[in-house]
Amino acid sequence: MPHCHPQTSWRGDKTVNLPGLDVESRPRPAVPSLYIQTGLLFLIGAAAVIALHPGALMASPRHNPVTLVVTHMLVLGFGTLITFGALEQMVPVITGRKVTSERYSRTAYALFVPGLLLQLAGFAAWQPYLIAAGGTLITLGTALFTLPYVPTLWERLRSDLTAPFIFSSLIYVNLTVFLGVASAVQLKTLWWPWLFWHGLPFHLILGGLGWFTQIIIGVSYKLIPMFITTTGAGDLHVRRVCASFNIGLLLALLSAAGSWTAGAAAGLTVVGVTCAVYAWDVRGMVKRRIRRRIGAGMKQSLVAVLYLILAAALSALLLARALPIDGLSADRWVVVAGLLFACGWVGSVILGMLSKIVPMLVWLDLFAGRVGERDTPTIAQLIDERAVGLGGIGYHAGLLTLAVAFAAGHPVAATWAAALFLLGVVVLAGTLIGVWSAR
Amino acid sequence: MEARLDTVREALRSVVDPELHLNIVDLGLIYSIKESAPGKVHITMTLTTPGCPVGSAILQAVERVVEQLPGIEEVDVELTFEPRWTPEFITDEGRRFLNML
Numbered sequence: 023m024p025h026c027h028p029q030t031s032w033r034g035d036k037t038v039n040l041p042g043l044d045v046e047s048r049p050r051p052a053v054p055s056l057y058i059q060t061g062l063l064f065l066i067g068a069a070a071v072i073a074l075h076p077g078a079l080m081a082s083p084r085h086n087p088v089t090l091v092v093t094h095m096l097v098l099g100f101g102t103l104i105t106f107g108a109l110e111q112m113v114p115v116i117t118g119r120k121v122t123s124e125r126y127s128r129t130a131y132a133l134f135v136p137g138l139l140l141q142l143a144g145f146a147a148w149q150p151y152l153i154a155a156g157g158t159l160i161t162l163g164t165a166l167f168t169l170p171y172v173p174t175l176w177e178r179l180r181s182d183l184t185a186p187f188i189f190s191s192l193i194y195v196n197l198t199v200f201l202g203v204a205s206a207v208q209l210k211t212l213w214w215p216w217l218f219w220h221g222l223p224f225h226l227i228l229g230g231l232g233w234f235t236q237i238i239i240g241v242s243y244k245l246i247p248m249f250i251t252t253t254g255a256g257d258l259h260v261r262r263v264c265a266s267f268n269i270g271l272l273l274a275l276l277s278a279a280g281s282w283t284a285g286a287a288a289g290l291t292v293v294g295v296t297c298a299v300y301a302w303d304v305r306g307m308v309k310r311r312i313r314r315r316i317g318a319g320m321k322q323s324l325v326a327v328l329y330l331i332l333a334a335a336l337s338a339l340l341l342a343r344a345l346p347i348d349g350l351s352a353d354r355w356v357v358v359a360g361l362l363f364a365c366g367w368v369g370s371v372i373l374g375m376l377s378k379i380v381p382m383l384v385w386l387d388l389f390a391g392r393v394g395e396r397d398t399p400t401i402a403q404l405i406d407e408r409a410v411g412l413g414g415i416g417y418h419a420g421l422l423t424l425a426v427a428f429a430a431g432h433p434v435a436a437t438w439a440a441a442l443f444l445l446g447v448v449v450l451a452g453t454l455i456g457v458w459s460a461r
Numbered sequence: 462m463e464a465r466l467d468t469v470r471e472a473l474r475s476v477v478d479p480e481l482h483l484n485i486v487d488l489g490l491i492y493s494i495k496e497s498a499p500g501k502v503h504i505t506m507t508l509t510t511p512g513c514p515v516g517s518a519i520l521q522a523v524e525r526v527v528e529q530l531p532g533i534e535e536v537d538v539e540l541t542f543e544p545r546w547t548p549e550f551i552t553d554e555g556r557r558f559l560n561m562l
Contacts, residue, residue, distance in 0.1 A: 116512035182512070248510060251481055251559060253547050312548040313481075313559040378480075382514060385479060390515070393522035394476045401479045 051383045053127045055458060057107025058380065060135060062451040064099025065369070068092050069440070069447040072424070076436035080428055082353040084222075089357065090145040096364045098138050098160065101234060102195065104372050106130075106167055108379055112241070113171055113188065117178050122170040134163030150209035157203035164199045168192040183257055186264045187240020194232025201225050223278060231293055232271055234368045235330070239300050240264065242323075242371070246304065249320050249378050252311035255303045263303075266296045290341075294334055301327045317402065318411035319377025322370045325418070329366025333359050351431070358425045365421050365443075373417070373450055380457045381405045409453040416446025466494050469502055469527055476522045479515055483558055485523070489550025492541065500534035502527055507546045 071092050072079065078088035113121050137159025144152030171192055178185040205221045208214055243263075247254035254260075270292025277285025304327050308316075316324070336359040339345050340352070347355060381404035392398040420443025427435035473491060474484040485491060485506070492505040504523060508516045520538060527536045551559070 111514075112512075115514050244510070244512065248480070248513075251548055251551075253549075310548075312551060312556060382480070386514065386518070389479070390518040391521065393479065393515075393518045394526045396475075398477075398479070400477070400482045402482070 050124065051111070051387045053124050053131075054107040054111040054383055056128075056131060057103050057110065058376065058383075059455060059458070060131075061100050061102075061104035061107065062454060064095050064103065064138075065447055066444075066451050068095035068100060069444040071095065073437070073440040073444045076424075076427075076440050077433045079357055080350075080354050080431055080433065080436070082350070083357055083360070084353075085148075087145050087148055091142050093360065093364065094138065094142060094145065096369070097229060097234070098134075098141075098199075101364070101368050101372060102164075103134070104376065105234075105237060108241075108375070109171065109188065111379070111383060113174065116182050116184060116244075117174050119174060121174050122167075126170065127167060130163045130167035132163075133159045133166060137161075137163060144206075150206050153209070154203055154206035157199065157206050161196075161199045161203050164196055168196060183260050184240045184244045186261065187236055187243075190264070190268055191233050191237035191240070194228050194236065198225060198229035198233055201228060220278070224275065227271070227274060227278075227290075230363060235297065236264075236267060236271075238368065238371050239267065239297070241375075242300075242304065245375060245378070246307050246320075246323075249375075250308065250311045250316055251313045252307045254307060259303075263296055263299060266299075267293060270294075270296060287341075290338075294338065297330060297334060301331060317377065318407055318414055319374045319405075321374070322377070322410075322414050322418075323374030326367050326370035326374065329362050329370060333363040333367055336362065354428050354431055358429050361421070361425055361428065370418075373414075373454075376454055377405060377407075377410050380454050384457050405457050406453050409449060409456075413446050413449030413453060416442055417450060418446070420444070420446050465532060466496060466502075468530060469494050469504075469533070472526050472530055473504075473523060476519060476526055478509070478519065481509075481559070483551070483555050485519060487552045487555030487558065489546065489552065489555070490519075497537070500532060501537065502533055502535070503537045503539065505539045505541055507541055507544075509546050511542050 071088065075088045078086065079092065081089075083089040110122075110127055137156045139156070141153050141156025141160060144150070144154075144156055172189065175185045175189040175192070179189060201221060201224055204214070205217055205225060208217045208221065212218070243255060243260045246252070255263075270289045272289070273292065274286050274289025277283075277289055304324060308324060336355065340355060340359060345352070345355065378401070381401045384404055385399070385401045389398050420439050420441075423439035424436060424443055427433075427439050470486060470491070473494075474486050476485045477483065478485060478488055478490075481488060488509070490506050490508065492507060493503075494505075495503045497503045504527070506520075506523065508519065513519075520540065523538055524536050527533055
């Protein structure tokens with residue numbers, strides 16, 4: 023056995039100053055569960071709206087009420103709420119300290135969720151003030167939830183691999199929702215015309231890349247090795263990935279603000295290359311794994327990388343106007359790119375990781391004190407892996423067929439594909455929620 | 462003394478990582494087991510990652526399982542992340558088990 027350099031000692035229930043071991047600061051599962059379960063309900067809602075209105079989604083996405091409702095249900099209701107719930111559990115574990123109180127997180131939830139419902143009503147009825155009012159509550163809820171994490175993560179920037187990713191992404195999510203409110207106010211008051219023409223790309227880049235893609239990449243570097251038993255990428259390499267991603271992102275945003283197209287393209291290219299490096303790293307981690315079998319949930323998380331590549335390639339072609347399409351066809355391809363990104367990349371990663379995180383939450387709550395006892399179940403035994411697999415098949419078959427149907431402008435095919443997608447979502451969400459109810 | 466330490470090692474095989482389904486001995490988490498004084502066992506071990514969510518549960522179990530062994534009066538569990546655990550530390554038996562899963 024290699025030579026050991028002891029760092030600290032474990033003394034029963036006494037708190038030790040070591041990440042992941044501070045028993046007292048471990049959050050109770052109630053708040054993460056609340057956020058995650060609500061997020062799953064929003065996913066079902068979004069899939070239902072897609073199934074009910076596939077035709078409306080094929081129209082121009084700009085100021086399209088149905089597109090806006092579905093998009094915000096997916097990115098705020100599903101993606102952001104679930105990510106917040108996961109952070110509530112994960113950050114205290116990796117930083118080894120209590121970050122925020124349960125009451126504080128519940129207050130943030132009480133602002134965020136009603137705000138989102140108000141905003142969705144505003145989109146559906148096309149009432150800019152309602153959208154702005156809902157957006158303001160969302161912005162407050164987001165700030166209230168995320169700000170306590172900033173100083174904690176700041177202190178761990180050097181010592182924890184994922185902290186720099188999470189730290190930066192929390193800044194971006196605040197900017198994203200703030201810009202959303204400003205854009206909603208702009209719709210009615212025209213207080214800043216620049217925002218009308220240029221705000222949307224910023225909103226999309228901040229949210230899609232700065233928030234979701236960054237936090238997914240960062241967390242994946244930690245969770246994939248844990249979940250499939252493999253050697254992770256080197257610390258220095260991962261830090262370079264984080265730096266490269268953020269440099270590219272800032273270059274793109276600042277260049278776009280200054281209307282410097284070449285700079286924006288260069289920045290997005292750097293981000294794209296960094297994502298390609300990440301995809302290569304994931305491939306390496308999968309190849310190096312010790313455990314041959316990969317669970318159905320983790321397969322979904324890994325497949326998500328292919329969606330990222332597809333969405334990025336399609337977006338690049340659309341931005342470069344390299345596809346022989348125009349007008350309504352181009353609009354449909356924009357929707358396809360958004361669908362592949364939101365449901366393919368973000369959705370698949372989140373659902374896949376949840377198939378590990380949710381059983382772990384429940385296991386920690388019920389069985390953490392019973393390791394070593396004969397009848398203690400493993401974490402995997404708490405979830406119906408077969409249902410996850412079947413739900414995943416419906417989800418991905420529905421999603422890919424829907425993308426093809428949208429691209430082809432085929433409403434009947436889109437309706438059937440959306441129904442299959444909804445079925446997959448219901449099975450996956452139901453299976454995950456079932457883990458809690460099995461308690 | 463060797464026999465007693467072997468007993469401790471065997472007992473630790475009942476502590477199974479709930480995520481990987483593999484016991485912590487074959488997982489390579491136990492770096493050393495020593496008897497520092499009669500009846501006093503000193504275990505140096507690691508976790509798969511410093512931010513392991515089930516880390517405290519595993520450490521508690523190690524302490525509990527060893528304390529229950531006859532002739533053991535005191536258990537000192539020392540945690541280290543140097544060297545950092547990698548899958549290379551998994552024993553051949555552990556690898557066979559994981560590949561069967």
